[in-house]
Amino acid sequence: MQPLTSQQQETILAAAPGYTLTLGNAKSPDLDQLARAEIIIGWGKGIADTVLQPGSPLRWVQTWSAGVEKLPLGKLEERGILLTNASGVHAEPITAVIIGFMLMFTRNLHTAIRNQLERKWHSDGKESELTGKTAVIAGTGSIGSETARIAKAFRMKTIGISRSGSEVDGFDKVYTTAQLQEAAGSADFLINTLPLTDETKGLFNADVFNACPQGAYYINIGRGATTDTEALMTALNSGQLSGAGLDVFDPEPLPSEHPLWGMEQVIITPHCAGTTDRYADRIVELFTGNVQAYLKDGQPSRNLVDYSRQY
Known part of the structure; x- marks a missing residue:
């Protein structure tokens, strides 16, 4: 979590007249301060018992992340706490990583880097391009939609997957989650931007990978589980998949002895796809808009988590 600058703090206070802003450390939270909080930005281990005890003034939690699976959702819902996430804040940097993975694979840049380390002048002549390829993107929210928009600049075909299957700008077609295997059958790149919920845990399995055309690539920037x-x-070792670009894993950090580290057709980033020097600015912009709605209407207007969906 990036520390808030003095300007960012002033922006928050200007949007919330009458409130005080106290900065804390998520790794060593001040429980006495948190026990008096009506609104919390972020979350920390070990604070739930304090902020969710009977009589607590807590009314709203704004997370610093898009995913909320680590929070005690049942207890928050039971207490009637409003929960908003940071969805949308990550769209630009994560889209850049997704497009980066695709470009590295089509142009064999990942092998070029390894060859450079060995001072080896070599190309196997199998370089390709994104034009005409199909990106199947699971998740048509802010990240998926931005990825589809940029993919169109490379003249790619874009297929989306969502719970509803509703049409979304930037996608040539959208399937429901139940049609994941059918959609995967068209994928040159199968891209996973989904949150972790009871419905999505283990969703991308052998059946899905085997449904892809042989030689497809898998990209996961959602959640490892x-x-x-x-x-x-298995799909990578058999050649069913040509490669994978992975930012998220189960568990994290990925253990040093894990076989994924040694697979040359895999590109690994350490769950940093959403990291950007503009992150805090975007969080503050989201939060201040929500504060104004909260003060006016009693609840924030953007990114309100649906406890029944877990996102």
Whole structure:
């Protein structure tokens, strides 16, 4: 979590007249301060018992992340606490990582980097391009939609997957989650941007990978536990999948002895796809808009988490 600058703090206070803003450390939270909080930005281990005890003034939690699976959702819902996430804040940097993965694979840049380390002048002549390829993007929210928009600049075909299957700008077609295998059958790139919920845990399994055309690529910037890692490695080792770009894992950090590290057709980033020097600015912009709605209407207007969906 990036510390808030003095300007960012002033922006928050200007949007919330009459409130005080106290900065804390998520790794060593001040429980006495938190016990008096009506609104909390972020979350920390070990604070739930304090902020959710009977009589607590807490009314609203704004997370610093898009995912909320680590929060005690049942207890928050039971207490009637409003919960908003940071969805949308990550769209630009994560889209850049997704497009980066695709470009690295099509142009064999990942192998070029390894060859450079060995001072080896070599190309196997199998470089390709994104033009005409199909990106199947699971999740048509802010990240998926921005990825589809940029993919169109490369003249790619874009297929979306969502719970509803509703049409979304930037996608040539949208399937429902139940049609994931059918959609995967068209994928040159199968891209996972989904949150971790009861419905998505292990969703990307052997059946899904085997439904892809042989030689497809898998990209996951959502949550590690949405993927059956053993099935993914089997598909990579057999050649069913040509490669994978992975930012998220189960568990994290990825253990140093894990076989994924040694697979040359895999590109690994350490759950940093959403990291950007503009992150705090975007969080503050989201939060101040929500504060104004909260003070006017009693609840924030953007990114309100639906407890029944877990996102």
